[in-house]
Amino acid sequence: MERVIELEIGGMTCAACANRIEKKLNRMDGVVATVNYATEKARATVPATYSAADLIAVVEKTGYTAAEPTPEPVVATSTRDTLRDRLLISAVLSVPVIVLAMVPAWQFDYWQWLSLTFAAPVVVYGGWPFHRSALVNLRHGAASMDTLVSMGTLAAFLWSLWALFLGDAGMPGMSHPFSLTAREGDSIYLEAAAGVTTFLLAGRYLEARAKRHAGDALRSLLSLGAKHVTILENGAERVIPAADLTPGVLFLVRPGEKVATDGVVEEGSSALDVSLLTGESVPVEVRPGDPVTGATINAGGRLIVRATRVGADTQLAQMARLVEEAQNGKAAVQRLADRISGVFVPVVIALAIGTLGYWIGTGEGTATAFTAAVAVLIIACPCALGLATPTALLVGTGRGAQLGILIRGVEALESTRRVDTVVLDKTGTVTTGRMTVASVVPGASSADELLRLAGAVEVASEHPIGRAIAEAAGRDLPAVSGFRATAGVGVRGTVEGRKIVVAAGAPADADDASTWVSVTADGTVLGWIALADSVRPTSAAAVTALRRLGLTPMLVTGDSPAVAARVAAAVGIAEVEAGVLPAGKVDVVKQLQARGRSVAMVGDGVNDAAALAQSDLGLAMGAGTDVAIQASDLTLVRGDLTAAVDAVRLSRRTLGIIRGNLFWAFAYNVAGLPLAAAGLLNPMIAGAAMAFSSVFVVLNSLRLRGFRSAF
Structure with missing residues (x-):
């Protein structure tokens, strides 16, 4: 028997770190694991004989920290504040060093010693996170992006120390011009050591902030639930924590209060604002016997509700779980990127050594050779590759949850590109x-x-x-x-x-x-x-929008041909299959697939579950049955066909952002490495470019936060 274990991972600094942990976990017998660099989580399917402690031990032996997730999301403000302070101190000290190196006219006698005074704390204190990570990796016989940064900045700093104390660079009146390319004849690289450290700290800080914003949607989803609830016991009211509710208990929902958990209305009638949970702006009328969902807001009268599902069984908890599971997925092209990043660092170190040897061998001088080698080390960061998919998934799935669209994983996103036919169940979907x-x-x-x-x-x-x-x-x-x-x-x-x-x-x-x-x-x-x-009043507009997306709608129902024809005519569907039994819906999907069509199925009932599973892309109406939702790739919490249109649009948009991110990350490395090896990049410029690449990928993903419904 298998089970799923989730862990929160600490200490990762790039995609190579996530790839290394993933490899170690997957070497355990029967374990299938994925590690997400953006969310800093690992998700593993393991045999029942393994415990979380076993997985934590493997992660710690690899040089990182791991722990089981806490019940409530913890905001690591102290870590971010430490990084911010380190960045501010480094920036203040680096500016004079960079300015003096770039403006020869300001290079007074002994300016180089002032630069050393300011640069030393930046390289040692500011760069300590990189050096510490490099040491940890070295003890485990591994290398990461931090290894490249540490090697590059320490090489530049130690070269400068040798030149100042043992060479002629410490003499009064020494000056040199600044160059954007590998410079010849310069003997100190303090501005490169300090500048690269500061730029990379800035990139890491901005990346951390952007990643934090990428998860805002999921955190807001998790925080929607009520914290306290008024229960009724023997006619008396008592306030308890919402987490202590049990099924069968009666609780009170006054106007303006949130419904504490999923339940059924026993007394009263009202209108519920479900927009925070489903994205649907129209209030939903409820009366005795109607089901209600936790986290919706009572916009009208007083309700007495009997709890039916609590804790992890509520719709809100299931939504959050689906979103988190989706964020662990990887696109096919991302899996290729992970394999590349896994061998990237040792290849780059070899390339840097080769660059150093080549330039020395051509007689260009050690200064030029050294500059080119350091630039190669610094610009070759696989971070952007590792962030390309997870950050876009993080934002896209979170935004989808806010709009009442739950995306199960990146495979669903890839399916939306291929789909050309959408099969619509009638009852509860179009009607x-x-x-x-x-x-x-x-x-x-x-x-x-x-x-x-x-x-x-x-x-x-x-x-x-x-x-x-x-x-x-x-x-x-x-x-x-x-x-x-x-x-x-x-x-x-x-x-x-x-x-x-x-x-x-x-x-x-x-x-x-x-x-x-x-x-x-x-x-x-x-x-x-x-x-x-x-x-449904919106079905005709939704069918028209599906056509605009390049999809051919088809109505499949068990009702009579006359009923099916009436509904199809009302919404503008030409292809109709009537009198179809539940097993027949699967056959319809198979027949379409046999004709070369890629089929999406939209349904809500138990009789739709098999067809949803058979289709290339299954979309379950959230008001439908649990079995239908489990068989689908996308869940439409809004219970409206317009949500299917938004789901396809959002999925395609998210996949487009992922592909754009990966193109940028690959293009950056493909273009940057040859330039650095050719001596056309100053190490400081290389550091700035590397930091910008990661920030760009995250900021590009954050564009998904602006996605809006088409209706």
């Missing part, structure tokens, strides 16, 4: 899934009287048809006695002394697109009522 009165045909009674008497009997019924008639009849209905319901036949009862029967039946000219019932009083037919599952 509301709730029966409503479509028309009333009076016989021996007026339409109002017919509906009043039928509603009086049906108010005691739990059948969807009965509820629809009772709703249409309104309130203040006469009392019913002797109520009796016969499954598959109808209901009967006595109203105002008359025996009323509501049963299946239709007039002679009835259309086939509706469900009909007849209403009789003491054996006399009072008339007929037609009921239909109403089309």
Whole structure:
């Protein structure tokens, strides 16, 4: 038996670190692990014989820290403040060193010694995180981006010390011009050592801040739940922590308060603001018997709710879990990038040594050779590669959760690019899934009287048809006695002394697109009522938008051809398959796939689960069943077809950002390394470029925070 273990990883500084931990964990028998550099988490599927402590021990032996996740997200402000302080001190000390090196006219007697005084604390104190990480990696026979940075900055600093104390660079009046390329004849590199350290600290600080913002959406999702709740015990009210709620307990929700957990309304009626959870701005009306979701806000009257699901079983917790799981995924191109970054550092060190030897061998001088080698070490950072996918997933999935769209993983994003056909279930997807009165045909009674008497009997019924008639009849209905319901036949009862029967039946000219019932009083037919599952008001616009995305919509339903044709015509769907049994929906998807189509399936019921699993991309309406949601790739919490449009748009946009990030990261390294090896980059400029590349990738991913619904 297998189980999933999640760990919070500390000490990672680049994608190579995450790749190394992942390799070590996957070498354990039966363990399949992924390590996310952006979220600093590891997720492993392990045999039951392994514990979290076993995995933590492996991570610690690799040179990093690991711990099981805390129940509440902890904001590591002290770590960020330490990094900020280190950056500020380094920046203040580095500016004079860089300015003196870049402006020869300001190079007074012994300026080089002042530069050494300012540069030494930057290289030692400011660069300590890089040096410490390099030492840890060295003890474990490994190398990372910090190894390159530490080697580069220490080489520049130690070369400068040798030149100052043992060479001629310490003589009064020594000066040199600044060059953007590898300079010839210069003997000290203090501005490179201090500047590179400061630039990289700035990049790491900005990266940490940007990554923090990338996870804002998930943190806001996790914080939506109520912290305290008022429960009812023997008629008395008592306030307890929401975490202490148990199923079956009655709790009170006053106007303006959040619903503490998932439950069913026992007393009262109100409108719930669900926008924080689903992105849907229209309040949802609830009354006794209706389900409510935790974290929604009571915008109207007083409600008494019976808790049904608490803690990790609530919809909010499941949403957060789906989002976190999705963020562990990796695109196919990202897996290639991970393999490259895993061998990148040793290759770069070899390239730097080769560059040093080449320039010395060509007679260009040790200064030029040294500058080019240091630039190679510093510019070759795989960080941007490691951040390309996880940061975009972090922002994209978080933004999706805010809009009521749960993306299961990067595989779903890749599927949206290929899909060309979208199969739509009718009931609960294109339609509301709730029966409503479509028309009333009076016989021996007026339409109002017919509906009043039928509603009086049906108010005691739990059948969807009965509820629809009772709703249409309104309130203040006469009392019913002797109520009796016969499954598959109808209901009967006595109203105002008359025996009323509501049963299946239709007039002679009835259309086939509706469900009909007849209403009789003491054996006399009072008339007929037609009921239909109403089309969602937004379905037609959603179908049009799906076409604009290059998708061909198709309606598949178990209803009659007449009903299917009516719904399809109302929303503008040309391809229709009616009278399809649940197993037949799977066959429809398979037939489309056999014809070379890539199929997305949108459904909400148990009968849709198999088709959702068979399709290339499954989208489950969040108001549907748990089994349908588990079989899908995307969950639409809004329960509206417009969410499917936004889901495809967001998925494609996120995948586009991922690809853009990876292109930039690859292009940066492909262009930067040859320039550095050719002696065309000053190490300080290389450091600035390297820091910018990582920040650019994260900032590019943050653009997804501005994604808006098309409706």
